[in-house]
Amino acid sequence: MSGHAVRELPPHLNDLTGEVIGAAIEVRRVLGPGLLESAYEAALCVELELRQVPFVRQPMVALLYKDHPIGTGRMDLLVRGELIVELEAVEALGDVHTAQVLSYRRATGQRLGLLINFNVTVLKDGIRRIILS
Numbered sequence: 001m002s003g004h005a006v007r008e009l010p011p012h013l014n015d016l017t018g019e020v021i022g023a024a025i026e027v028r029r030v031l032g033p034g035l036l037e038s039a040y041e042a043a044l045c046v047e048l049e050l051r052q053v054p055f056v057r058q059p060m061v062a063l064l065y066k067d068h069p070i071g072t073g074r075m076d077l078l079v080r081g082e083l084i085v086e087l088e089a090v091e092a093l094g095d096v097h098t099a100q101v102l103s104y105r106r107a108t109g110q111r112l113g114l115l116i117n118f119n120v121t122v123l124k125d126g127i128r129r130i131i132l133s
Contacts, residue, residue, distance in 0.1 A: 009131065013112050016053075016083050021127060023047040024116050028123045037089040040118045041076055044087065048079070055079040061107045075104050084113040093117050093128060101130045 009017075027043045041057070048055050061073045077085040086101050093115060101113035110132075117126030 009112060013082065016080055017112065017114060017129065019051065019053050020048070020079055020083065020085060020114060021116075023051055023053065024118075024127075025123050028118055031118075033119050033121070035089060035118070037087055037118070040089055041087050044077070044085075048077075053079060054081075055085075056081075061104055063103075063107060073104065073107065075108075078108075078110075082110055082112070084108065084110050086113065086115050088115070088117040088126075089119045090117055091119065093126065098128065098130060101128075105130065105132060 024044060024047075027040060027047050031040065031043055045055070045057055056078045058074045058076065059078045061075055062069055063071045063073055075084055076087045079085055084101060084104050086097070086104070088097055090097075097115055097117075101115050105111070105113050112132070113130040115128040115130060116123075120126035
């Protein structure tokens, strides 16, 4: 996992991140690699519901340019109103994936984003925490 030191986050955000990662590990364990992102997203939503972790799926995000609205984007998940979760099922995470999470963080003012790539051998190798410094 990359990003700044986890200790910079308030304890409740570390706990929330742990809950989401635990749910993602369970999804990956059951489904394995090689599916489309949409399948992992649907399964993660089921797993979060089973764990009673509140989230919003595909929330709209207002995009601004110099304080002028220019359109909207959609995050994959917003967990407990404070954790952006973007899911991928790609060969490798690239800078563009991190940039997407950073854009949603700026647009929403949230402090923490979690980027999860399910198409890896070991899920922990496909997880990035993206923290506002």
